[in-house]
Amino acid sequence: MKNYCIKTICLIALASFMIGTGICGAGYDYIDITHPFLRKIPIAIPVFKKVYPGDATERLSGTASGLLAETLDFTGYFKILDRDAFLVDMQTVTSLANVNFHNWTSIGAELLVTGGVLLKGDQVEMELRLYDTFKEKLLVGKRYKGLIKDQRKIVRRFCSEIIFFLTGNKGIFNSEIAFVSNNSGNKEIYICEFDGYNPRQVTHLKSITLSPAWSSDGKWMAYTSYAKGKPDLYIKHLKQKRGTVISKKGINITPAWVPNEFALAATLSFSGDSEIYLLTGTGKIINKLTKKRGIDLSPTWSPDGKNMAFVSKRSGTPQVYIKNIASGVARRLTFQGRYNTQPSWSPKGDKVAYSGMSGRNDIFVIGIDGQGPIQLTHDHGDNEAPSWSPDGSLIVFSSTREGPSRIYVMTAYGTDQRRLLALQGEQTQPDWSPGMGSN
Amino acid sequence: MRKKLLIHLAMVLVIPGLLLTVSCAKKTIRSETSLSQQAEDEAAAEKASQEELARQQAIEEQRLQEEAERMAAARNMFLNEDIFFEFDSAVLLAEAQSILRKKAEWLINNAEAAATIEGHCDERGTNEYNLALGDQRAESAKTFLMDLGVEGSRLSGISYGEERPVDPGHNEEAWAKNRRGHFTIN
Structure with missing residues (x-):
């Protein structure tokens, strides 16, 4: 029981951060809850950026970004865009905070999720952001710290944040x-x-x-x-x-x-x-x-x-x-x-x-x-x-x-x-x- | 008078003759023969009586065996003869009623027996509803038996819904077999 509590605490998001005009309230207009599945929102989820290169980080950034795409896809709200069509390689960008939104709007993405992964021993830090590419705005940004084996929980927690922002509902990821x-x-x-x-x-x-x-x-x-x-x-x-x-x-x-x-x-x-x-x-x-x-x-x-x-x-x-x-x-x-x-x-x-x-x-x-x-x-x-x-x-x-x-x-x-x-x-x-x- | 005289005369002549004959015979042999004859007779009688006894026993055994077979057959029929229902129905069809009459007779003849009625359904429909339908099937069979004089305390029902099909097929033939009331003796 004690272990469980400690783990939970570790998983708490370390920070919500805002950039520029930042997050301005929930955006329930993104998903029309009366007809949510008539039109799926195109979303780009590139492989998370490895803050320090390394095999373990490589694997983790791949599985975590893949898991995030699968989890969002499960809701039925999104169209997950094919990574082969992406114009930019996130591994080469200098800062995750500076996004060239045109690279994403030109391939049809309306939402973008970027992530950064930092490994320290068996600990992982993930910085995850959701952007509106047309409004060129950060919608949700969170930094998480936990054990490597908790990556599924971290990803789910961020997905819950995304769904809560877009629909006003807590979603299903803890169910x-x-x-x-x-x-x-x-x-x-x-x-x-x-x-x-x-x-x-x-x-x-x-x-x-x-x-x-x-x-x-x-x-x-x-x-x-x-x-x-x-x-x-x-x-x-x-x-x-x-x-x-x-x-x-x-x-x-x-x-x-x-x-x-x-x-x-x-x-x-x-x-x-x-x-x-x-x-x-x-x-x-x-x-x-x-x-x-x-x-x-x-x-x-x-x-x-x-x-x-x-x-x-x-x-x-x-x-x-x-x-x-x-x-x-x-x-x-x-x-x-x-x-x-x-x-x-x-x-x-x-x-x-x-x-x-x-x-x-x-x-x-x-x-x-x-x-x-x-x-x-x-x-x-x-x-x-x-x-x-x-x-x-x-x-x-x-x-x-x-x-x-x-x-x-x-x-x-x-x-x-x-x-x-x-x-x-x-x-x-x-x-x-x-x-x-x-x- | 004359006739009586003749009989007396005959007796006087015949009896000594008989006595004489006896005295002239080989005594021992005759005596042995007579004993062995007697033993044989006795043995034969004994054998006959034993045979008769055995025959009686065999008849009795056969009677008991037939009785046991008849009882076992009745018991087996009670256990093996299922009653069948129409889809989504717990109504007792005419054939089911005639089978239930035989079961009631058996239960009345076997006063110490207590029975469980299992209600089963086919796989169509949904699991929960079929549990309630199977319960209703067992209940309607139980009520029918009670109306025929079987004490309700000797009857219990259990529904298996669609959980225990007797035929795993997915066709009308299998479904018809699975919509059943089955009886067990506790």
Whole structure:
């Protein structure tokens, strides 16, 4: 724990610096958040300048600048320009602070990221700058100091600064994705970083384990497991050996944490009928949220916690409904199709993503006013279990488009669909974590 | 009167004749023959009775074996005969109902047995919903058995959703096999 703290401190940016007129507030007009992916911003990211030449510095400047390009590319906001087209070699410029912007505007770059790398033993210092090449202005400048092995954290932190400046949102670079994988021979819960990096197994129950759900502080995870022979609900602290198991007769499934509370909704069938209940984080029933005969399940909360979308078969087919918790009134949200399940409420609060079946399963997004729905996946196997990134810009989901079920990511508008990771076996039911403090 | 006289006369003549015959016979041999005959008879009787016993036992054994086989067959049928459902439905079809009637009969005849009903689904649809659907399938089979007089305390249900397909195929034939209620004895 102590080591961890020391590391964190080392990673703190040493300085924000401004040049000339400098940074003048956030530039939210760079990325139109209502249609962010209609036009990608061309950005140039040359290999970082090596302050002192050397093999290790050479490697680091290459990997760090490559990682920065990949990380920004992941957001879907940018068009990363080909380095072969660059007119200037950053290694030959005398000072990183003096940029000939014409060299960049003439190849179409609207944004430019430059970096300088200095190695001292196992320590690295990185100086990173974001420029607007047309306005010839420094937008964000930071200097970081840390261990060489922390370069990924440094790069991500600077990317967060860039995204925060351009969109006003903290972005996704500190977030993680939980999912189910059977590559150990049993379905277990795994967690990877937002870009699929560093997948690791977090349950070892050697059973069927399903439906991971992050608490909104990212510290707890609820899931269903057959470890004791039947589908029970596990509520576990991710770092400490704390938690509880709800093991009532019937099914104990589909947990969904109430935003910013140590409470969650889940589906229990001990009454003989599956209904959604509100539970404390310690597993005690607070009250019953649905009371209709027939299947009710899969709650998902509006960001303010005042409304809950869920799946119900009350009309004869599984459809998504929205219930206002205070009034208790439920209204049907989806009318197209005969099988709409797995709702996921967007972090901005205005939309619900879900899986709809017409032959195969596909991902749809519908406004909470019923606008749409818009189909985001087409003709690519079964696409299921959508979950929003904490900034609402991306959706993670599972797809069988390449055969076995794997985890994929796309923008909230359905563009830039790509595989997040591929482990042995099959991966399903991704759940994107909330944004987690700096790390 | 005359007839009676004739019988007396006959007796006077015949009986000494018989006595004479006996005294003239080879006593020992006759006696041995008689003993061995007796032993043989006894052995034969014994054998016959043993054979009869064995036959009875065999019949009984066969009866027991047949009974056991019949019970095992009934038990196997209880365990192996699944009930099937339509897509996204927990409604008991006519065939499922007739199978459940046999299962109810078995449960009533085997009062000490407790059973678990597994509800399964095909891979279509989504995992969570299929867990609820499998739960509903187990529940509707349980309710049907209880209506036929099986105590609810002897029946439990478990849903496996789409997690344990019996046929891993991705076609209607496989799906039809996987949309099932399966029974186990606890």
